[in-house]
Amino acid sequence: MTTDTLPAPPQGPELTPAAAPRPASRWLKLALALSLAVNLGVAGVVAGAAIKFHRDGGRMEAPGDLAFGPYSEALNREQRRALLRGLSDRGGDLRGIREELRGDLEAVLAAVRAQPFDEAAFRAALDRQNARLSARVEQGRAQLAALVTAMSDEERATFARNLERRLKERRHRD
DSSP states (O other), rough: OOOOOOOOOOSSSSSGGGSSOOOOHHHHHHHHHHHHHHHHHHHHHHHHHHHHHHHTTTTTSSEEEEEEEEOHHOOOOOHHHHHHHHHHHHHHOHHHHHHHHHHHHHHHHHHOOOSSOOHHHHHHHHHHHHHHHHHHHHHHHHHHHHHHTOOOHHHHHHHHHHHHHHHHHHHOOO
């Protein structure tokens, strides 16, 4: 009968406690989690847009970052175009705005990935992104208010019915 002997564990400087890998820092874990969340969010937006595009028969509507959810969905095509025209007239070209928003997100990601992590730079990038988004939301709110104010009683009633229907549809999807 042969006896198998186990080899002795390796010895050497590579396995000393000083060379053992350090646990990931809290900031690194936070950065990785945030990066994963952003990537999943982007993937969700892209997948949702693709599904909506196919569900709606290939019809394109307002870009997601410039749309106003159930409000813009409750408008008819001409009203949505007027809303987008008004936003474009007030705030520059839509492509440039999307590029600025993308740049803001890239700045946030760069701050999250920075080694060592700089909390002030991260917060500053978030603040710039928030300021730009807040300005766009305010422009959209003002443009939507002007559009609804200019509607006839019949158009406002149709808008209200469409808005109510969209809200009910969203509740059933959630």
